[in-house]
Amino acid sequence: MGELGFSWCSVLAVFSLVLNAAVFCNGGITSTFVRKVEKTVDMPLDSDVFSVPPGYNAPQQVHITQGDHVGKGVIVSWVTVDEPGSNIVLYWSDNSKQKNKAKGTTVTYKFYNYTSGYIHHCTIKNLKFNTKYYYEVGIGHTIRTFWFTTPPEVGPDVPYTFGLIGDLGQSYDSNKTLTHYELNPTKGKTLLFMGDLSYADNYPNHDNVRWDTWGRFIERSAAYQPWIWTAGNHEIDFAPEIGETKPFKPYTHRYHVPYKASNSTAPFWYSIKRASAYIIVLSSYSAYGKYTPQYKWLEKELPKVNRSETPWLIVLMHSPWYNSYNYHYMEGETMRVMYEPWFVQYKVDVVFAGHVHAYERSERVSNVAYNIVNGICIPASDQSAPVYITIGDGGNLEGLATNMTEPQPKYSAFREASFGHAVFDIKNRTHAYYSWHRNQDGYAVEADSMWFFNRFWHPVDDSTSAQS
Numbered sequence: 001m002g003e004l005g006f007s008w009c010s011v012l013a014v015f016s017l018v019l020n021a022a023v024f025c026n027g028g029i030t031s032t033f034v035r036k037v038e039k040t041v042d043m044p045l046d047s048d049v050f051s052v053p054p055g056y057n058a059p060q061q062v063h064i065t066q067g068d069h070v071g072k073g074v075i076v077s078w079v080t081v082d083e084p085g086s087n088i089v090l091y092w093s094d095n096s097k098q099k100n101k102a103k104g105t106t107v108t109y110k111f112y113n114y115t116s117g118y119i120h121h122c123t124i125k126n127l128k129f130n131t132k133y134y135y136e137v138g139i140g141h142t143i144r145t146f147w148f149t150t151p152p153e154v155g156p157d158v159p160y161t162f163g164l165i166g167d168l169g170q171s172y173d174s175n176k177t178l179t180h181y182e183l184n185p186t187k188g189k190t191l192l193f194m195g196d197l198s199y200a201d202n203y204p205n206h207d208n209v210r211w212d213t214w215g216r217f218i219e220r221s222a223a224y225q226p227w228i229w230t231a232g233n234h235e236i237d238f239a240p241e242i243g244e245t246k247p248f249k250p251y252t253h254r255y256h257v258p259y260k261a262s263n264s265t266a267p268f269w270y271s272i273k274r275a276s277a278y279i280i281v282l283s284s285y286s287a288y289g290k291y292t293p294q295y296k297w298l299e300k301e302l303p304k305v306n307r308s309e310t311p312w313l314i315v316l317m318h319s320p321w322y323n324s325y326n327y328h329y330m331e332g333e334t335m336r337v338m339y340e341p342w343f344v345q346y347k348v349d350v351v352f353a354g355h356v357h358a359y360e361r362s363e364r365v366s367n368v369a370y371n372i373v374n375g376i377c378i379p380a381s382d383q384s385a386p387v388y389i390t391i392g393d394g395g396n397l398e399g400l401a402t403n404m405t406e407p408q409p410k411y412s413a414f415r416e417a418s419f420g421h422a423v424f425d426i427k428n429r430t431h432a433y434y435s436w437h438r439n440q441d442g443y444a445v446e447a448d449s450m451w452f453f454n455r456f457w458h459p460v461d462d463s464t465s466a467q468s
């Protein structure tokens with residue numbers, strides 16, 4: 001139906017006011033975009049994107065993430081395979097030739113019959129804001145040099161641009177998604193990743209070689225800008241049939257996050273401030289019920305967010321709460337029941353999730369009135385509620401989720417089963433421009449977009465249907 005169906009819906013709504021009759025009105029837009037049907041397959045082990053850097057003990061799988069609470073720290077991680085080698089990161093700012101030194105740690109792990117390389121993590125602290133730094137790893141053998149730019153100091157009107165990718169995997173489509181993100185003219189400065197990284201667990205014995213190939217694949221972006229990690233179900237790697245009973249073993253050894261800086265007790269839920277945003281990462285696969293560590297942490301965390309300092313309150317999780325596809329239906333429901341009243345109370349601006357391999361954006365709705373006996377259980381328009389965006393369309397080997405519930409629920413503003421990425425471009429304390437880009441289009445083409453009005457500073461109706 002697309003645009004046509006949508007405007008008919010509005011016309012019917014007007015008629016229903018005039019006639020005072022109940023006219024059933026479907027939700028927003030189900031895109032009519034037709035993509036070529038092709039199988040999503042993983043890139044073979046000898047692909048260019050998986051190539052091992054040359055040189056003895058050369059660092060590979062280099063990636064960075066934020067290393068403290070405010071953006072003056074960076075965690076640098078890399079893998080060496082011939083021998084442990086040096087833990088040192090040398091770094092210097094653009095306008096200085098004085099090299100500084102930070103020392104990290106090395107870990108290894110075994111998974112069934114796989115033994116990892118030497119995984120290094122090194123936290124660099126007390127960097128200057130808004131500064132380009134070069135860094136070197138592989139000291140003593142094969143040195144490789146990369147660079148990153150620290151964010152501006154935390155403040156209410158600092159513009160900043162986040163990229164958004166979920167459920168990436170390592171298929172040919174994953175490579176297209178990453179390429180489109182890199183070539184999007186609205187340059188993302190930090191990537192928010194909504195979980196499900198390598199999909200190594202889809203291979204026999206969770207072949208952890210596919211964790212290594214994934215690390216080499218994303219290096220071209222993740223070594224130069226921080227990727228902010230969320231744990232997905234494909235990070236659990238719980239495989240008692242082969243004796244692997246410690247959940248999240250490969251993920252926690254390979255991908256460190258600064259959880260202690262936000263007083264979290266586990267790497268699966270934590271927060272960071274970056275420029276004008278406060279980002280809370282939650283875990284769909286850790287206990288979240290009342291009295292649990294995650295619940296207690298979030299209960300104390302939300303009141304700490306100072307919107308005069310960080311106007312934009314963004315939450316990341318893997319399993320979506322609002323999802324109108326026939327995949328993973330209601331899997332996010334129990335967490336929604338626990339935390340949604342807080343999201344409304346604290347006026348979260350937007351929630352990004354993955355898991356469903358498709359794209360969907362909701363209206364601002366909440367479903368918090370239900371109390372078992374009152375029967376009030378329909379998502380209702382709520383200007384204090386976040387917009388929920390599902391962006392699990394990174395392109396992994398499991399393919400697209402194409403089967404949608406019909407009719408499109410009223411709360412669903414736009415949905416389409418295509419691979420892609422998005423960008424959240426914060427302009428100031430009141431406005432942020434959001435756009436979603438499908439892989440089939442040119443790099444600048446926006447297949448869905450929305451001006452976000454900040455819920456604290458400018459809580460005006462920003463729904464795309466309200467404006468049309």
Ligand SMILES: *[C@@H]1O[C@H](CO)[C@@H](O)[C@H](O)[C@H]1NC(C)=O
Nearest residue numbers: 112113114115204205207209
């Ligand atoms: C691990 O075991 C599988 C089958 O059980 C085998 O195909 C593979 O070669 C083994 N890998 C290593 C590193 O020994």
Ligand SMILES: *[C@@H]1O[C@H](CO)[C@@H](O)[C@H](O)[C@H]1NC(C)=O
Nearest residue numbers: 043047048049172175176179
């Ligand atoms: C992945 O994408 C990059 C950048 O577009 C390209 O150079 C490379 O050949 C692609 N690799 C595969 C295996 O598709």
Ligand SMILES: *[C@@H]1O[C@H](CO)[C@@H](O)[C@H](O)[C@H]1NC(C)=O
Nearest residue numbers: 069260261262263264301304
């Ligand atoms: C963590 O807890 C300490 C001690 O209670 C407190 O000083 C600090 O501000 C807290 N940090 C954050 C980011 O909440």
Ligand SMILES: *[C@@H]1O[C@H](CO)[C@@H](O)[C@H](O)[C@H]1NC(C)=O
Nearest residue numbers: 155156305306307308309310
């Ligand atoms: C919130 O942040 C503003 C701006 O940085 C600051 O002036 C104010 O004191 C903070 N409020 C609290 C309660 O910390």
Ligand SMILES: *[C@@H]1O[C@H](CO)[C@@H](O)[C@H](O)[C@H]1NC(C)=O
Nearest residue numbers: 325326327329402403404405
């Ligand atoms: C879509 O999902 C529904 C509900 O699970 C199922 O009944 C239906 O057969 C599915 N349709 C297709 C085309 O797979």
Ligand SMILES: *[C@@H]1O[C@H](CO)[C@@H](O)[C@H](O)[C@H]1NC(C)=O
Nearest residue numbers: 426427428429430431432433
């Ligand atoms: C905030 O950004 C929006 C969009 O660019 C602009 O229209 C608005 O005037 C800006 N507000 C301020 C106070 O500069």
Ligand SMILES: [Fe+2]
Nearest residue numbers: 196232233355
């Ligand atoms: Fe998932």
